Amino acid sequence: MAVDAEEGPADRLTPVLRPVRAGNGFEEALEQILQVVRLGLVPGGERLPAERDLAERLGISRVTLREVLKVLQEQGLVESRRGRYGGTFVRPRADAVGEAELRRRIAGVDMEDVLRFREVLEVGAAGLCAAYGLTEEQGGRLRQALERTEDAPLAEYRRLDTMLHLTLAELSGSPSLVARYAAVRATVNDLLDCIPLLVRNLEHSQRQHAALVEAVLDGDADGAREMMREHCVGTAALLRGFLA
Template sequence: MDGGGGGAAAAGGGADDRLAPVLRPVRAGNGFEEALEQILRVLRLGLVPEGERLPAERELAERLRISRVTLREVLKVLTDQGLVESRRGRYGGTFVRARPEPADGGEDELRRRIREVDVEDTLRFREVLEVGAAELCAAHGLSGERANRLRAALDATREAPLADYRRLDTLLHLTLAELAGSPSLAAQYAAVRATVNDLLDRIPLLVRNLEHSQAQHTALVEAVLDGDADGAREVMREHCEGTAALLRGFLVDNTPADNGQG
């Protein structure tokens, strides 16, 4: 992963603001809780990679519309949980730490995730949002800087090492959702994608699947940039169905004892 100094510049501000769909002004009354939820979502989505720096406190506080005192309370919780660490000095700041592996080897954690998440509901909602975003982008057209953003996100997935693929895959999909022009759609997609990523983290990376996924990404971006709304919709639906099939295969327990056929 990349090291500290450039993280804040990449994450905050400018046209390529990958945090925009997630970091929004919080509502009065729940500033601490909502700010914590949003920054946790940034971490779960991998929008700031391990080893990189979160935006500066002043910028985060301004974007969330909370006081620096409240923000520091949020960051203390994240530090106590081992998710971030504070570094002093000229190149200091708050840096993302690697997520610890479950102490039980992952099996108990896997089953807990399945119990807590309605997998089918999550996958269907994800498909609705993704297919809609792809169709909107193609129908309304992307040109200039917006088209370049989508191409750059696709190119990043092509060059990604295996360990970083899912993070850059997330950024590609999040970029498409943001370019659809609906902040509400982008925010909802960021939320559901965080849940999907939690599920994806419980299954292995399969090279054959990644090759197929990358071919679909290329076809999708071509359809969007060609203004082919029908084609973009169908490629995205097929892409979502492929991910859903993998997750069902690994995560959904269809043994006779559980499905009533025993």
């Protein structure tokens, strides 16, 4: 199915990037840009927004931003390129993080806590979107996010799946929910990166996605919550099976 061109980097980052609070500018900016990278909102090989744009969106100085980017570069997550088409680029996942590093990252994660909190946020967001309704423009955004996951290459699927769920969270109308969901989803993605992509599971997930979006657009709050709960339970079962 043909879809419109994908949103630009600035649009993709809107749910995650927000002005930091005074006193913890460096730490909070680092947390937010790490979420951008871990969520795949800027895919490997693509460039982060220009320093001026990032600094303005985070409400920090460019000096502080450069300190943040230096840390990410030292961790092998981004690289700096000079020249006319230069900038700060996200390194492809395979280059940036090996399996051993992924396993180390999740060693201290309370998986049950993460999965239950994710379910609470996702089910709540789906119910809110359906109960309060979406504008025509918002409904179009949700449909487009769903369409992008259809026939997506395996290498791109998890990033586009993340964008669909993040879009739903954003459309709930609660910035606090979005911020917490972005954080928990980044951890969920770390867990998912440790297990294989299973085509049969992806096909099942897509059917659930389609039913979920339909319920939301129909204003069926109970149906949307139940479908999202079923979807979260399925993902949790896979993660427990491979990692517990």
